[in-house]
Amino acid sequence: MTRQVDSKYVWIDGEVVPTDQASVSFFAHAVHYGTAVFEGIRCYDGTSGPAIFRLPEHLERLRRSAGEYFMEYAWTDAQLTAATTDLIRRHDMRECYIRPLVLMGEGKMGVRPVDCDVNVYLAVWSWGAYLGAGALENGISAKIVKQRKFSPRALDPTVKACGHYLNSVLATKEAAAGGYDEGILLNSDGRVAEGSGENIFIVKDGELKTNPAEESLLLGITRDSVMKIADHLGYKLTIGPIELEELLGADEAFFTGTAAEVTPIAKVDDEPIGSGGRGEITERVQTTYLDAVRGKADAAFHGWLCPV
Ligand SMILES: Cc1ncc(COP(=O)(O)O)c(C=O)c1O
Numbered sequence: 001m002t003r004q005v006d007s008k009y010v011w012i013d014g015e016v017v018p019t020d021q022a023s024v025s026f027f028a029h030a031v032h033y034g035t036a037v038f039e040g041i042r043c044y045d046g047t048s049g050p051a052i053f054r055l056p057e058h059l060e061r062l063r064r065s066a067g068e069y070f071m072e073y074a075w076t077d078a079q080l081t082a083a084t085t086d087l088i089r090r091h092d093m094r095e096c097y098i099r100p101l102v103l104m105g106e107g108k109m110g111v112r113p114v115d116c117d118v119n120v121y122l123a124v125w126s127w128g129a130y131l132g133a134g135a136l137e138n139g140i141s142a143k144i145v146k147q148r149k150f151s152p153r154a155l156d157p158t159v160k161a162c163g164h165y166l167n168s169v170l171a172t173k174e175a176a177a178g179g180y181d182e183g184i185l186l187n188s189d190g191r192v193a194e195g196s197g198e199n200i201f202i203v204k205d206g207e208l209k210t211n212p213a214e215e216s217l218l219l220g221i222t223r224d225s226v227m228k229i230a231d232h233l234g235y236k237l238t239i240g241p242i243e244l245e246e247l248l249g250a251d252e253a254f255f256t257g258t259a260a261e262v263t264p265i266a267k268v269d270d271e272p273i274g275s276g277g278r279g280e281i282t283e284r285v286q287t288t289y290l291d292a293v294r295g296k297a298d299a300a301f302h303g304w305l306c307p308v
Pocket of ligand 1: 040168194195196197198199217218219220221222223256257258259
């Protein structure tokens with residue numbers, strides 16, 4: 001399989017190596033038991049040059065996720081920030097996706113991690129619209145998949161761990177098999193949880209609503225940005241459980257995520273949401289978000305950018 005990403009170098013535990021030499025031991029605990037955590041971050045070419053969007057918040061979530069699975073690492077956020085900006089400059093990229101990954105390396109074999117190394121990786125590559133061309137303008141089709149989001153009683157959904165994504169992998173495959181762009185998972189109580197890699201917002205009668213962590217979801221950094229943008233634009237926003245009927249009966253709905261940005265949900269299970277395209281409020285929020293990530297929005301959002 002030829003590599004699909006244009007990554008040339010990977011940072012591994014303080015060393016920058018050509019991507020072809022970036023490897024993981026077969027005996028790494030992560031390979032056998034899914035003990036790795038990661039982040040997805042974007043760098044945008046903004047009004048003052050390339051800048052990374054909300055890097056401190058992503059690094060904070062990375063450390064918290066790693067801690068949940070006993071992977072403390074010695075690198076400070078300042079060191080990881082310097083390593084990331086250096087890696088972007090080496091690639092001469094103005095816009096890219098950034099993937100930090102912390103994994104449980106070699107140690108004693110067995111499920112219980114004993115004396116395992118902790119390895120930290122950073123990679124960058126070019127990544128356009130995650131849900132395909134036209135998704136941001138026209139919206140995408142989503143399927144309510146059979147797979148339920150795992151319960152917080154089993155694993156903490158606010159932790160961004162690689163093993164947790166088996167749940168999402170099944171959801172994406174089921175959605176794609178039915179010809180849909182993305183899968184939406186309900187939680188174990190049958191209410192809306194989230195997309196396979198996105199949070200969900202609905203709009204009804206001019207007001208926005210999104211669901212809380214207790215409903216089984218990752219607390220997205222884009223979700224948080226959109227909540228602040230909605231407030232800035234003067235929209236009322238409620239945080240509460242979302243019933244499936246509420247989603248289906250919404251005037252507008254959209255996904256949020258670093259990869260998906262603000263993507264309108266045009267249809268759910270073949271039923272149009274509102275007018276079945278990008279709603280007016282979705283478009284306003286999306287425009288402000290895409291301006292904010294490039295430093296074009298109100299100065300109130302400039303603090304979200306970390307120059308490269
Ligand atoms: C399951 C899941 N939910 C939500 C999100 C959105 O999170 P963020 O906005 O921090 O990218 C992601 C993406 O990382 C995700 O994988």
